[in-house]
Amino acid sequence: MNKSLKIILLILQIGGGLLGLGLIGRTFLTKQLPQTALIIHIAFIFVFLFGIVAGVALVRKPKLGFWLSAVFQALQIPIIVIPATAYLLVSGACFNLYRHAGGFGYKFVFGSHYYFTIHSTDSWMAGINVLALVLFILLVREIRLQSVFSKICEPQPSMEYPSQAQDHQPKGSHLQHILR
Numbered sequence: 001m002n003k004s005l006k007i008i009l010l011i012l013q014i015g016g017g018l019l020g021l022g023l024i025g026r027t028f029l030t031k032q033l034p035q036t037a038l039i040i041h042i043a044f045i046f047v048f049l050f051g052i053v054a055g056v057a058l059v060r061k062p063k064l065g066f067w068l069s070a071v072f073q074a075l076q077i078p079i080i081v082i083p084a085t086a087y088l089l090v091s092g093a094c095f096n097l098y099r100h101a102g103g104f105g106y107k108f109v110f111g112s113h114y115y116f117t118i119h120s121t122d123s124w125m126a127g128i129n130v131l132a133l134v135l136f137i138l139l140v141r142e143i144r145l146q147s148v149f150s151k152i153c154e155p156q157p158s159m160e161y162p163s164q165a166q167d168h169q170p171k172g173s174h175l176q177h178i179l180r
Contacts, residue, residue: 098127
């Protein structure tokens with residue numbers, strides 16, 4: 001994987017996760033939350049912790065880190081606000097393209113943000129986080145490349161030293177033994 005891309009992912013996931021946890025902590029300290037809001041905030045604590053774990057895994061266990069990071073980026077792609085519910089997650093940075101009742105819009109932000117509500121009073125909006133989508137595509141590409149590379153680099157059984165499980169017959173030429 002490109003080293004600069006890995007650094008960007010580390011900053012966005014670990015830094016964004018820590019910032020998200022800080023935002024939730026500030027909310028806990030400054031607001032009296034009803035039970036449903038408390039449950040939603042606790043769920044987002046786990047989401048931001050997941051992002052931090054994915055970032056650390058990129059360094060410690062890259063193969064696992066790619067998978068976890070791809071899942072975390074996928075969680076950030078959709079932007080949905082409809083009368084029934086609303087969902088938005090940003091960890092680290094975003095470049096959002098969206099359509100709402102007033103037309104099209106875009107937003108670029110460094111930081112973290114989360115929003116989830118049931119029975120939203122907001123007007124409708126739908127969009128995507130383009131930055132998360134691009135990172136997701138690059139991660140999936142890297143996962144596929146690693147899979148292909150690992151298949152190519154698997155040790156092939158040697159024909160000079162057949163395993164003990166094979167049937168050894170002293171008769172016949174070396175070529176006949178290989179073709180068997």
